[in-house]
Amino acid sequence: MARADSAETVAGWAADRAVDLWIVLGPSVQMGAAVDDGATVVALDELTSFGVFDAMREEGVDDARRVGVVSRLAEGVEAGRRAGAGAVVGVADGPQAAVQLVAAEPDAVVAERDLPELYASRYASGRPFRPRVLLNPGPALTSEAVKRAAAGVDICHRETEFTLLEQRVREKLLRVAEVGSDWRVALMSGSGTGADEMALRAAIRPGKRALVVVNGVYGDRLRAMADRAGIAVIVYERGWTEPADTAEVASLLGSEANVDAVAVVHHETTTGLLNPVADIAAVCRDVGVRVVVDGVSSFGVEELVLDGSGIDFLSCSSNKCLQGLPGAAFVFVSPAGLERLADVPSTSVYLDLAGYLAGETRNSVPFTPAIPALAALDAALDELLAIGSSAHRQRYARRAAVLDEVLVHAGLEPIVAAEHRSRTVRSVPLPAGIDYAALHDELKRHGYVIYAGQGPLATEIFRVCCMGTLEPEVLRAFGDRLEAAFAAQAVPA
């Protein structure tokens, strides 16, 4: 899988088989499905990687990732692995053979009669699992390095090598956050929502209340979290395209008693709206109120100075703007946030921020961590830091500008005013006469995945996002496809 760098790459993803050359090592296997799909199939008696390399040269295929090896023999499977083949399939004649082949660790073991089904689902031109340009708000496209890191060596989480990995990830996260050494970051296994709930449960003392800003699905989710956790909530509601008004937050802080923390979403993925969290945090800091920010879809890409800002808890996830895989989430905690923890009894074992931080202090983790997701995040952070945090943010700013151009050219105006838009998500009204499902499916056929609206907006808008490893050229190519799809739907054949 190459990077999403051009219209041609995307067209290939949308149409191509996963494997161009199948090599049957040893006894014959019926490969009709691959032949019918236009792949080349050759048979070899030599069960070695060098045999595979010779066949590749013979057939003019120079990419081992596009070579499949099929064998009834464990030695054939092993030769496929040694050749670095992109697909390695074992064909078993019965239960005993299956056991032998599973031990040789091919990607799949099937009976010969089930090969066509396996072929259709994993390798055929029409297979459902294939690379596509993900224009949803995460999980986003990730690099090959990130994915390979997830497939690294199995390690135990009580060993030094895991401690090193975790320390490295935390140290890099703190560098990306650009905070002082008095900040901490707690890593957990789960989604951004898990981190949000963990942060919220840690921020409000018994008998006190949370002021929650609600101007989208995720703000409403913060409200529900507080509510279900038994935390009394004051809701400050705004329209879904209106950022929170800092003066109104200040006024509520003045009029409402016992507010212990303000919870607010930095980037409402619902619409692509940014809330002025820095301004709100400054107000809260001045009156000694803690601030919980959902930074799940903003961290690493939107401009936000954390140190001294008044923000005390910032929850994030691995799989959006940091370009890692889903499965890991984390919460940054300010010095004032750390102080708060001492006064808030834990109301959960799994979502216990203080517990994770206490574990880190003794180089330990309370529960089995999602090691592959952490290893992937480590690789993603390396890529981000090789480019530079600031350059990464600027890259997203430029990319969002291209996306805006593309949408305007297609006659689409994002529902959020330009000055409040994020660098990653655009919600645009579905043009009259355009059916979302048909539009989605047509774009998907060409290799682009767009995203529906949420809640009351589900029938009115759709979303186009630009997280992940993709180049502006691809957004332009997407724009052309979008306009063609509109034209085709407006004038049905």
Place this chain on the structure above:
Amino acid sequence: MARADSAETVAGWAADRAVDLWIVLGPSVQMGAAVDDGATVVALDELTSFGVFDAMREEGVDDARRVGVVSRLAEGVEAGRRAGAGAVVGVADGPQAAVQLVAAEPDAVVAERDLPELYASRYASGRPFRPRVLLNPGPALTSEAVKRAAAGVDICHRETEFTLLEQRVREKLLRVAEVGSDWRVALMSGSGTGADEMALRAAIRPGKRALVVVNGVYGDRLRAMADRAGIAVIVYERGWTEPADTAEVASLLGSEANVDAVAVVHHETTTGLLNPVADIAAVCRDVGVRVVVDGVSSFGVEELVLDGSGIDFLSCSSNKCLQGLPGAAFVFVSPAGLERLADVPSTSVYLDLAGYLAGETRNSVPFTPAIPALAALDAALDELLAIGSSAHRQRYARRAAVLDEVLVHAGLEPIVAAEHRSRTVRSVPLPAGIDYAALHDELKRHGYVIYAGQGPLATEIFRVCCMGTLEPEVLRAFGDRLEAAFAAQAVPA
């Protein structure tokens, strides 16, 4: 990385470099660290995979996974990828070059001066990250297929291909559980502890109480979960090597009012002790009390008939006896368990069992799932089902018998009586005069990772477990190493 199948494989893991042949493609790169470590280094001008294959043949290296490609050029990185090289490194002369190289997606991008450090940490004979026989109670060794599945195509969780993946995983889990179609299974992103807490929060109605069996760390954790969730708890405590007594549970159910559920750990990983959950569940079923079982380290390996048993909630994780990667967890729910959900208000958003099940009903997930962990679990379940659920359990029974033999031969008697032992975990007293840390480190040097005791047992015992893709031969080889280590410590040089 081959399977843990022999003493020789393990010895190789413990000592070998990760890469035998480094190929520098294009402009020269200083590879002194690799040369000093005994690796072969060659330089090529031809930036193609075929050039890499020729060099492999020339040097007699037939395994692409043991070949590293280093290049200052994006084309060199790409050639390494096409050759299926096990390591691909980009060497950048400055920030601009780094940006170009990151786009080519090598495993790492470094300045030439940082190559020795990268080499030492990732590829050297002495590197910390290396395959070892994991004799800890999970994460366990997994197959290459499982790891490669985690590194599959990036997909969006709102698309059909994800729905297919999730349905497939759920269907296979229900097959492994051997339950009727009236059972459900909810998948979440997190560790087994997250699934435990989710199950417990779903099982007890307001104003009612939980009876929690505590005879190890994990039973005590169930107690803490209920406690922190505001659920009143009756603790039934037993010694850490004593299984729960079903008659005593029955008696407590008779004498204590308002018990809504019994929570019990099937396999106490603390010691390797099995609790008689089937008997306890039968008693509870007869008096209409729900049963929550922590099956995190037992599911798939220990014998347990779920259907009709009285067990209503069984929590599990992906990375132990199922031989998947860590990051996914799940809860099986019986028909009676499903009925209970309607009467228990949610006390969490992230740990809300009813919410996950409601999502599944409409082919959706409430939060971004850990897709790579699910894909890995899918592959692991394929391997398990190719062998057969019952054969998988029998394999573990035989393996545990070998482990017992090995321990007895080394003079070690597990602290749990034979009839109550699990098929995966053994806790044995640390012999007099043997220092755990020294023993651990000595065994680790030879490629084996053992596990410390927990809580009050930390200084008295150590644990040896046999989860994952390992063969009995390896347990025997471990036994030899263990005896040698004892001998060396008992008679210091």
